[in-house]
Amino acid sequence: MGFSKRTSYIDISGIRRMFELSKGEDTINLGLGEPDFPIPPESKEAVRQALDADFTHYTPGKGIIELREGIASKLKRNGIFADPEEIIVTSGASEALEIVLLALVDSGDEVIIPDPGFVSYAPLTRIAGGVPVSFVVTEENSFEFDPAAIEEKITDRTKAIILNSPGNPTGALTRKKDVKEIAGLADDHGIFVISDEVYDEIIYMGEHYSIGRYTDLAITVNAFSKTYAMTGLRLGYLHAREDAVEEILKIHQYVQASTCSLSQAAAVAALKSGDGFTKEMVRTLAKRRDLIVGLLSEIEGVRCLKPGGAFYVFPNVSELGRSAELAMSILKNTGVIVTPGTAFGKKGEGYIRLSYATSEENIVEGVGRIAKYLNIYMGQR
Numbered sequence: 223m224g225f226s227k228r229t230s231y232i233d234i235s236g237i238r239r240m241f242e243l244s245k246g247e248d249t250i251n252l253g254l255g256e257p258d259f260p261i262p263p264e265s266k267e268a269v270r271q272a273l274d275a276d277f278t279h280y281t282p283g284k285g286i287i288e289l290r291e292g293i294a295s296k297l298k299r300n301g302i303f304a305d306p307e308e309i310i311v312t313s314g315a316s317e318a319l320e321i322v323l324l325a326l327v328d329s330g331d332e333v334i335i336p337d338p339g340f341v342s343y344a345p346l347t348r349i350a351g352g353v354p355v356s357f358v359v360t361e362e363n364s365f366e367f368d369p370a371a372i373e374e375k376i377t378d379r380t381k382a383i384i385l386n387s388p389g390n391p392t393g394a395l396t397r398k399k400d401v402k403e404i405a406g407l408a409d410d411h412g413i414f415v416i417s418d419e420v421y422d423e424i425i426y427m428g429e430h431y432s433i434g435r436y437t438d439l440a441i442t443v444n445a446f447s448k449t450y451a452m453t454g455l456r457l458g459y460l461h462a463r464e465d466a467v468e469e470i471l472k473i474h475q476y477v478q479a480s481t482c483s484l485s486q487a488a489a490v491a492a493l494k495s496g497d498g499f500t501k502e503m504v505r506t507l508a509k510r511r512d513l514i515v516g517l518l519s520e521i522e523g524v525r526c527l528k529p530g531g532a533f534y535v536f537p538n539v540s541e542l543g544r545s546a547e548l549a550m551s552i553l554k555n556t557g558v559i560v561t562p563g564t565a566f567g568k569k570g571e572g573y574i575r576l577s578y579a580t581s582e583e584n585i586v587e588g589v590g591r592i593a594k595y596l597n598i599y600m601g602q603r
């Protein structure tokens with residue numbers, strides 16, 4: 223008996239590990255990567271109606287046409303002129319990332335990913351047989367992606383670059399000029415750019431620029447998970463040029479067949495309901511962002527940038543100790559879950575990630591407990 227080498231190359235995510243350690247009733251979770259809002263009422267109603275109408279069977283592999291047309295209109299607002307036939311509806315952005323990598327990467331191929339960056343990029347690259355090659359994202363550059371840092375990592379084996387703006391774990395946006403420059407790199411070297419845009423509508427400062435506006439080597443990945451607080455409905459999508467879609471679809475066909483019919487009905491209704499739901503959510507999140515940045519900045523030894531999007535802060539805690547140990551001692555001594563920066567890559571050392579997709583009350587109580595503990599902790603050193 224034995225398991226594949228593939229499983230030995232990957233590990234349980236640092237985020238899940240923290241959850242598993244937290245058993246206490248008094249725990250405050252600032253580790254969550256999902257909005258704490260119910261889905262839009264229109265989507266709830268659409269699911270009820272779809273169920274009553276027995277809309278509970280397989281759908282076309284790419285997703286129902288009504289949904290793909292809605293997604294094409296949404297992409298158009300981001301400057302991407304997509305034919306619904308160039309869109310595949312997936313089970314969350316997670317499936318989209320996986321099938322894109324499986325379609326692009328051969329054994330030993332390199333995929334350029336951000337460090338710190340979203341936890342799935344390196345493991346999914348490895349599962350596909352590829353080699354993740356990191357480019358550094360620095361606080362000095364406000365955690366913005368630097369085209370020069372990406373260019374340095376391009377080799378003959380590079381198959382793709384993964385972008386993520388607004389980014390997880392930092393909340394930083396990539397500037398228009400840099401998005402354009404990265405598109406130029408993709409064109410010059412003939413490399414696909416996988417652009418993970420799941421936070422594209424959760425923005426407080428600045429503007430989102432889809433790289434799909436500037437190069438047809440862009441593969442845009444997005445989801446309903448964050449924009450409509452639908453993480454549990456598992457619905458995402460990807461857009462790519464026709465030849466890429468044909469290859470990616472082969473993988474989707476065998477791993478997924480089609481996504482959940484009821485979730486697709488929910489997504490159609492969400493898109494039709496307009497942007498009121500997301501705008502209201504972003505207004506609430508903006509207040510929480512200001513609150514958490516203010517509270518963290520008052521703690522000695524903590525330095526916190528104000529993020530432009532998503533719902534995470536990524537404070538520098540390097541004066542206080544190493545990320546993993548600090549996150550663990552915060553959990554043990556205060557019952558507050560935060561995620562060590564190293565869960566997002568080696569360069570996350572010296573940082574922790576806190577999610578503010580939780581109530582103001584939880585933020586005040588959670589950061590209050592951390593502040594009290596760190597003050598004692600600092601005093602003892």
Ligand SMILES: Cc1ncc(COP(=O)(O)O)c(C=O)c1O
Pocket residue numbers: 255313314315316317340386389390418420445446447453457458
């Ligand atoms: C940057 C990023 N990409 C993708 C995902 C996965 O999204 P989904 O839940 O739609 O699979 C997440 C979830 O946290 C994320 O933060």
